[in-house]
Amino acid sequence: MTAERIEDRIAAIVRETLGAPDAPVTEATTARDIPGWDSVKMVEIILRTEEEFGITLRSREVDSLRSVGDLVRIVAGRLAT
Amino acid sequence: MFETAAEFVFKQSRNGGPCLREGWGPLETDHTWSIAPESRLHIPLAPGQGDLLLQILLTPYTWRPLFDGQRLGVEVNGIALGEERIEAEAGLGYRLDAARFGNPDALDIRFHHPDAICPQKERISTDERHLGIALHEILVIRVPPERPTVARSLPPLPLLPEDLGPRSTELVQRLTGLAIPDLALRFESLGHNCEFGVVQRKLGVEPMGLLRFAGIAPHNLLRGLDFGFPQADDPDMLRVFIDSEERREYMIRNLAWGFQSHTDRYVGNTTADEVKQEQVRKHQLYLRKFLETLESGEKIFVFQHPDRLSEALVLPLLATLRSYGPNALLFVRRDSTRPPGTVEKLRPDLYMGSIDKLAPAWDVGNAKFTAWISLLANAYRFWREEGFGA
Known part of the structure; x- marks a missing residue:
């Protein structure tokens, strides 16, 4: 799966979780950029991403998340191995 | 990971009763009370070698705001380990190094309760005993030797x-x-x-x-x-x-x-x-x-x-x-x-x-x-x- 496709699917998860269908979501997007993106929503985004891609994020990976791009890179790395 | 050398629970229908020596009341639903200025336990250990970690789970007798904690002195096999002031249910832990304690087959534990309270004397209840701690559990585990540490x-x-x-x-x-x-x-x-x-x-x-x-x-x-x-x-x-x-x-x-x-x-x-x-x-x-x-x-x-x-x-x-x-x-x-x-x-x-x-x-x-x-x-x-x- 290409990084673009992963980004598209994660962007869809982010929009759906936050109830913001028109929000611009790019690799650079962070929680500060979209109203309502708090720790509870972040949990939901992580769990939905895990379910979508059939992976489990490690504790260290969760701690390192700062932006959508970080999540995309972790998922891409996992899918590549 | 750690080997258990002894585990005794001090409540009714559990195994702590035979360890009680002087200074204790009967086993109750969740604990046993120390009822004198001093109390003693005899804790047999499973055979083994090396350092031990003694853990004591207890609750002090308190009657706030007048009596908000108890000092507790602890002595094991004749060696004083220290005195703590306990204000709520707590776990106390002491490392018993083999170099100091050898490889004992049992621990003789003495507690000193200088702040034990007689509820009757303090007009708290009709209990005439001198209550210090409610003892819940003693756990002794064998732990790996530790590198000497210079504080x-x-x-x-x-x-x-x-x-x-x-x-x-x-x-x-x-x-x-x-x-x-x-x-x-x-x-x-x-x-x-x-x-x-x-x-x-x-x-x-x-x-x-x-x-x-x-x-x-x-x-x-x-x-x-x-x-x-x-x-x-x-x-x-x-x-x-x-x-x-x-x-x-x-x-x-x-x-x-x-x-x-x-x-x-x-x-x-x-x-x-x-x-x-x-x-x-x-x-x-x-x-x-x-x-x-x-x-x-x-x-x-x-x-x-x-x-x-x-x-x-x-x-x-x-x-x-x-x-x-x-x-x-x-x-x-x-x-x-x-x-x-x-x-x-x-x-x-x-x-x-x-x-x-x-x-x-x-x-x-x-x-x-x-x-x-x-x-x-x-x-x-x-x-x-x-x-x-x-």
Whole structure:
């Protein structure tokens, strides 16, 4: 799966979780950029991403998340191995 | 990971009765009371060699506000181990080095209760006994030998109060090799209240921690860690309630382990059912992450408590953390005799931090942030020096 496709699917998860269908979501997007993106929503985004891609994020990976791009890179790395 | 040398529970229908010598009342539903100024136990040990860790779970007799704690002296096989002041249910721990204690086949434990109270004399009840402690459990485990540790102390970083700017950034980077947010991420809160969670926020990180914003009593923390917090994410064990009529925030209480947290959700904006659904998901991820952190040895655990903490009072906690993996503990206590931010290495994996003020639960935003930076930087330096987190 290409990084673009992963980004598209994660962007869809982010929009759906936050109830913001028109929000611009790019690799650079962070929680500060979209109203309502708090720790509870972040949990939901992580769990939905895990379910979508059939992976489990490690504790260290969760701690390192700062932006959508970080999540995309972790998922891409996992899918590549 | 550790071999159990003895485990005795002092309540009806459990195995503690034969260990009781002078100074104890009969076994009751959950404990047995010490009823004299001195009490004694005889604890037979399973055969084995090496160092032992003696753990004692107890609750002091109190009658607040007049009697808010008890001093307790502990002596094992004729060797005095020290005296603690206990104000609530607690675990006491003592390392019994083979070099000092040999390889005994039993422990003769003497307790001294200088503050034992006669409820009848104090007009509290008709009980004529001199009550000191309610003993719940004695656990003795065999622990690996420890490298000799020379107790060392690191002074606070030379920071001005509330200096969270370039100077602290540069100092922390130079001393630890880490940026301040990365340093803050190397620590995992063990609760008590939100203070350390707020410190991490102030230092620029928002790690997801099961106990980061949780209020939890020390004995519940110890038991929860002992068992791995099963049911911490069980919907039947999570109860949503409203904080106060004034704040109207939904809170979540974990009935299995007695800890509660803020949800940052308010009455009027959402429903209790929705909050519960969110919190179940949150606890699922947080619990999984917490257990992984315990096993990985990648972080230093932080425990702070306003009561007077001592090595004996945190050793059971450290032993439980070590049963998961190569963990280390920074315990932070209020102490006006040392400069705030001082950290002492008591053991390779145990660091005692001093601070002049711990923030009360209702005012954690006024934590002493620069002192906390020193505590974290100093504990991290000891941790790396001992080869942890490699």
